Amino acid sequence: MRITAAQAMAKCLTAEGVSVAFGYPGAAICPFYDALLETDIRHILVRHEANAGHEASGYARITGKPAVCIATSGPGAVNLITAIATAYADSVPLICITGQVNREQIGSDAFQEADITGAAEPFVKHSYLVSDPNDIPRIFKEAFYIAGTGRPGPVLIDVPMDVQREEIDFEYPEKVDIRGYKPTVKGNPMQVKRVYKALCEAEKPLICVGGGVFAAGAIEEVRGLARKMQIPVITTMMGISAFPSGDPLFYGMIGTHGVKTANRAVQECDTLFLVGARVGDRAVKTPLALEKTTRIIHIDIDPAEIGKNIGADLPLVGDARLVLRQLLDIAEPAKHDDWLAHLETFRTEKVFADVPAGTVNPKLFIDTLSKAMPDDSVICADVGQNQIWTCTDYRFEDRGRFITSGGMGTMGYSLPAAIGAKLAAPQRTVCAICGDGSLQMSMMELATAVQHEVPVKLVVMTNTRLGMVRELQTKGYGDRQTAVFLDGSPDFVKLAEAYGIPSMRVTDKESMDAAIKRLAEDEGLLLVEVTVDKDFPTL
Amino acid sequence: MKHTISVLVENHSGVLSRISGLFSRRGFNIDSLAVGPTHDPAVSRITIIADGDDYTVEQIEKQLNKLVEVIKVKTFAQGECMARELLLVKVAAGADKRQDIMTICEIANARVIDLTTGTMTLEICDKNEHLRRFEELIAPYGIIEMVRTGTIAIQKGAEVIAPKK
Numbered sequence: 001m002r003i004t005a006a007q008a009m010a011k012c013l014t015a016e017g018v019s020v021a022f023g024y025p026g027a028a029i030c031p032f033y034d035a036l037l038e039t040d041i042r043h044i045l046v047r048h049e050a051n052a053g054h055e056a057s058g059y060a061r062i063t064g065k066p067a068v069c070i071a072t073s074g075p076g077a078v079n080l081i082t083a084i085a086t087a088y089a090d091s092v093p094l095i096c097i098t099g100q101v102n103r104e105q106i107g108s109d110a111f112q113e114a115d116i117t118g119a120a121e122p123f124v125k126h127s128y129l130v131s132d133p134n135d136i137p138r139i140f141k142e143a144f145y146i147a148g149t150g151r152p153g154p155v156l157i158d159v160p161m162d163v164q165r166e167e168i169d170f171e172y173p174e175k176v177d178i179r180g181y182k183p184t185v186k187g188n189p190m191q192v193k194r195v196y197k198a199l200c201e202a203e204k205p206l207i208c209v210g211g212g213v214f215a216a217g218a219i220e221e222v223r224g225l226a227r228k229m230q231i232p233v234i235t236t237m238m239g240i241s242a243f244p245s246g247d248p249l250f251y252g253m254i255g256t257h258g259v260k261t262a263n264r265a266v267q268e269c270d271t272l273f274l275v276g277a278r279v280g281d282r283a284v285k286t287p288l289a290l291e292k293t294t295r296i297i298h299i300d301i302d303p304a305e306i307g308k309n310i311g312a313d314l315p316l317v318g319d320a321r322l323v324l325r326q327l328l329d330i331a332e333p334a335k336h337d338d339w340l341a342h343l344e345t346f347r348t349e350k351v352f353a354d355v356p357a358g359t360v361n362p363k364l365f366i367d368t369l370s371k372a373m374p375d376d377s378v379i380c381a382d383v384g385q386n387q388i389w390t391c392t393d394y395r396f397e398d399r400g401r402f403i404t405s406g407g408m409g410t411m412g413y414s415l416p417a418a419i420g421a422k423l424a425a426p427q428r429t430v431c432a433i434c435g436d437g438s439l440q441m442s443m444m445e446l447a448t449a450v451q452h453e454v455p456v457k458l459v460v461m462t463n464t465r466l467g468m469v470r471e472l473q474t475k476g477y478g479d480r481q482t483a484v485f486l487d488g489s490p491d492f493v494k495l496a497e498a499y500g501i502p503s504m505r506v507t508d509k510e511s512m513d514a515a516i517k518r519l520a521e522d523e524g525l526l527l528v529e530v531t532v533d534k535d536f537p538t539l
Numbered sequence: 540m541k542h543t544i545s546v547l548v549e550n551h552s553g554v555l556s557r558i559s560g561l562f563s564r565r566g567f568n569i570d571s572l573a574v575g576p577t578h579d580p581a582v583s584r585i586t587i588i589a590d591g592d593d594y595t596v597e598q599i600e601k602q603l604n605k606l607v608e609v610i611k612v613k614t615f616a617q618g619e620c621m622a623r624e625l626l627l628v629k630v631a632a633g634a635d636k637r638q639d640i641m642t643i644c645e646i647a648n649a650r651v652i653d654l655t656t657g658t659m660t661l662e663i664c665d666k667n668e669h670l671r672r673f674e675e676l677i678a679p680y681g682i683i684e685m686v687r688t689g690t691i692a693i694q695k696g697a698e699v700i701a702p703k704k
Binding site for chain 2: 117118121122125126129146178179180181302303304307308
């Protein structure tokens with residue numbers, strides 16, 4: 001079949017089962033956009049390319065498959081970089097397609113030319129600059145394979161405009177064979193036995209669940225193993241919602257902004273079983289001290305993560321789902337009653353502090369919200385205080401899902417990620433929780449949600465501050481507050497009205513209850529502004 | 540401690556920049572890097588001399604292996620490989636010094652590859668430490684230009700570093 005390379009690109013997406021793509025057109029990607037018209041792929045027009053990447057990221061995290069974002073050459077491509085880096089840090093599979101200037105213009109500083117494969121190199125799992133249109137089918141096949149297997153991540157395909165226009169013989173390859181890319185998925189059986197033995201020997205074992213459990217689709221397996229062997233569980237920020245918040249074995253999120261029970265559990269355990277968690281600096285501040293006192297078992301699909309941040313006594317490279325299944329196959333029921341009883345003593349009742357009139361305790365809001373929302377809701381937290389309040393106070397049920405920019409900490413992530421997540425799971429309630437700082441980094445996406453009728457819920461915690469930085473300045477810089485005041489922000493309720501989005505403001509208990517009811521029950525778009533005291537602390 | 544690392548890579552444009560970028564952004568120190576084709580036209584071989592402790596070398600290996608275009612990585616144990624560098628040096632030497640320099644060349648296994656009335660250009664291919672010693676011997680005569688390659692290395696004995704089929 002003779003078709004243009006642009007048509008071939010569109011056919012490749014169809015062959016990969018892509019039904020939604022997020023993007024923003026421009027001259028250098030026009031041939032591909034033209035070809036997209038011949039497919040059933042639904043295109044979501046974003047309002048800034050970074051959000052195309054974040055929306056694809058939210059979409060990919062729900063479907064578990066690579067999601068597609070598109071930008072034109074030059075500024076379009078460069079705008080994508082923040083989203084690429086965000087996806088890379090959280091191991092989210094993206095296919096990023098960018099237009100490029102004609103081949104003979106490359107290197108001439110042509111209009112809207114940017115070396116995007118060069119610029120994005122530190123943040124991609126792999127990238128291609130297509131110089132031969134005949135390579136398109138192979139490259140797309142490889143790109144989807146690389147993005148979605150092993151440790152997932154973003155793959156960039158940069159296609160010069162004249163390449164898109166050339167005609168090729170199209171046949172989508174069935175197989176891919178890349179000699180430098182053969183991810184290990186099954187755990188070494190001998191090592192699996194050693195890990196099991198270590199878990200049996202442990203008197204105070206602890207499972208630490210990271211984002212890798214979602215990437216591997218290993219939620220049932222990790223819950224199964226923990227329950228069968230009665231091992232308590234903590235998560236990193238990326239692992240939140242992998243274990244139900246109310247489960248007696250669950251002790252919360254670890255880290256700088258984690259909860260006391262979880263951090264005490266890490267300090268006191270004798271064996272720490274890391275599953276798809278890379279022990280980032282925000283999760284474990286002093287890994288060197290920990291590895292001296294604690295036996296570390298580490299499962300990761302990326303061999304480079306094992307021994308990078310923390311030494312592992314028992315490393316195990318493999319896909320978390322397969323490895324945990326291997327473990328479940330040999331595991332016998334066990335009990336750790338004393339250890340669990342000891343951990344119980346660290347649990348404390350939640351107490352919600354009183355707040356000044358006209359404001360609402362944001363932690364109380366989150367706690368109350370989580371009790372009202374449907375069990376299978378997807379919650380997208382942004383970055384900053386709103387994120388930590390959500391992490392510590394939202395109670396996830398069995399089927400709930402938490403999404404945030406954990407590794408990169410990219411402000412503005414929650415709204416676009418929620419739009420992507422909602423498109424991936426239209427039947428689930430999807431709610432973004434952000435601050436007045438973070439919303440203003442991506443609030444142009446309200447138009448995207450309206451235009452494409454994506455009924456996400458949006459909670460904006462307004463304290464007219466960049467709250468987390470303000471707190472850092474208070475504690476670490478003698479309260480010399482600078483550049484953290486968000487004066488000049490719009491009235492978010494009116495802003496929503498301007499977009500035609502229903503909205504309400506929460507300033508007290510009554511309006512809080514009313515808003516939460518609507519967040520949980522309304523069908524359509526809704527923005528809720530929650531007034532928070534400017535000095536309300538993160539923890 | 541210095542380590543010699545051999546890397547087989549797909550012979551694609553851009554591979555070298557991925558590898559050099561990896562070293563700089565992860566803060567790995569490299570003394571030299573040499574790249575060239577192999578007998579398989581689809582494969583290039585890179586030899587890297589890197590400085591670091593065991594942890595660093597393990598990380599270098601693992602991070603290199605993550606690059607899709609990297610086919611194989613091997614760090615040589617001490618004494619496991621033979622390593623060579625090439626040095627070209629131009630010396631300001633008139634007729635009066637020629638004989639002395641030629642004697643040094645003879646002993647050091649170097650060659651004179653170009654000659655003018657006021658200069659001599661010398662070539663030597665050897666281990667890094669021999670090159671250093673040769674440079675010391677020649678320096679008093681007045682080096683006016685010098686260029687050298689990075690180290691390339693090959694395993695001793697019958698074993699080879701070959702891509703997996």
